Amino acid sequence: MTDPLRLATRGSPLALAQTAAVIVRLADAGVAAMPIVVETEGDRRGDVALAELAGRGVFTKEVQAAVLDGRADVAVHSAKDLPALTPDGLVLAAVPERVDAADALVGASLAILAPGATVATGAPRRRALLLAARPDLHVVGLRGAIATRLAALETKGIDAVVVAVAALERLGLVDRIAERLDPARFVPQVGQGAIALECAAGAAVLEQLSAIDDAAARMAVTAERAFLVELGVGCDVPGGAYASWSEGTASVHGVLMTEDGAVVVRGREVDADPERAGRALAARLREALGHEVAAR
Numbered sequence: 001m002t003d004p005l006r007l008a009t010r011g012s013p014l015a016l017a018q019t020a021a022v023i024v025r026l027a028d029a030g031v032a033a034m035p036i037v038v039e040t041e042g043d044r045r046g047d048v049a050l051a052e053l054a055g056r057g058v059f060t061k062e063v064q065a066a067v068l069d070g071r072a073d074v075a076v077h078s079a080k081d082l083p084a085l086t087p088d089g090l091v092l093a094a095v096p097e098r099v100d101a102a103d104a105l106v107g108a109s110l111a112i113l114a115p116g117a118t119v120a121t122g123a124p125r126r127r128a129l130l131l132a133a134r135p136d137l138h139v140v141g142l143r144g145a146i147a148t149r150l151a152a153l154e155t156k157g158i159d160a161v162v163v164a165v166a167a168l169e170r171l172g173l174v175d176r177i178a179e180r181l182d183p184a185r186f187v188p189q190v191g192q193g194a195i196a197l198e199c200a201a202g203a204a205v206l207e208q209l210s211a212i213d214d215a216a217a218r219m220a221v222t223a224e225r226a227f228l229v230e231l232g233v234g235c236d237v238p239g240g241a242y243a244s245w246s247e248g249t250a251s252v253h254g255v256l257m258t259e260d261g262a263v264v265v266r267g268r269e270v271d272a273d274p275e276r277a278g279r280a281l282a283a284r285l286r287e288a289l290g291h292e293v294a295a296r
Contacts, residue, residue: 079191226278
């Protein structure tokens with residue numbers, strides 16, 4: 001009997017729920033697996049705003065290192081946490097079937113929130129989109145586990161928080177959703193709702209992971225990550241991309257904004273090559289945002 005695959009993962013309740021879902025999928029494919037919990041910089045530095053940590057892989061580096069140094073066979077990530085570039089020695093081995101990529105408001109819907117209401121989020125993208133939709137809102141920073149963020153509704157005088165629908169689904173908290181925000185308007189973060197599995201390049205485990213790879217999810221995430229790559233590792237402009245894959249074609253929706261949400265540019269690109277679609281859309285929106293900001 002072969003040893004179970006060792007799946008490196010963060011130790012947050014959401015990360016463990018994601019890893020448990022992967023273990024179930026692998027078991028259905030006849031592959032045994034077990035979690036290996038790794039603490040990341042992002043977990044240790046919960047008091048630092050996400051904007052200051054963006055692009056540094058603070059939720060992924062230590063998990064990836066566990067595979068590179070042999071402590072684990074597979075790295076399990078929220079695809080939205082992955083930096084634009086994959087480290088040398090690793091490959092994106094599988095993307096299981098994706099769940100809902102949308103964001104949600106917990107506490108109150110946009111239409112119900114009173115003028116000047118306080119909404120919390122740690123993500124610059126969400127902040128900019130909220131302000132674009134409702135410039136009157138008071139948007140404050142908030143980080144931490146899902147339970148911590150939801151508790152802020154009771155303890156910190158916050159009227160609503162923005163959370164990924166996928167996170168609420170995986171934690172059995174969908175009943176807390178006040179409004180699912182339409183991803184066509186409230187464009188999600190790249191990779192949101194998807195789980196990404198990395199392993200060492202050329203590893204035998206690649207074949208085992210292929211059993212739970214979902215082609216449509218992989219192509220969509222590929223297009224979205226190409227959007228991120230084209231923007232550049234150091235880009236701190238709030239933005240998002242959401243792709244679908246059907247009948248051999250990628251369709252990618254994207255948005256780029258100023259931090260205050262005062263300038264928002266949107267677009268869509270369709271191409272048989274998902275990487276080309278993502279890159280082309282990012283380049284077009286970047287140019288459009290520059291022109292719009294310059295014209296203010």
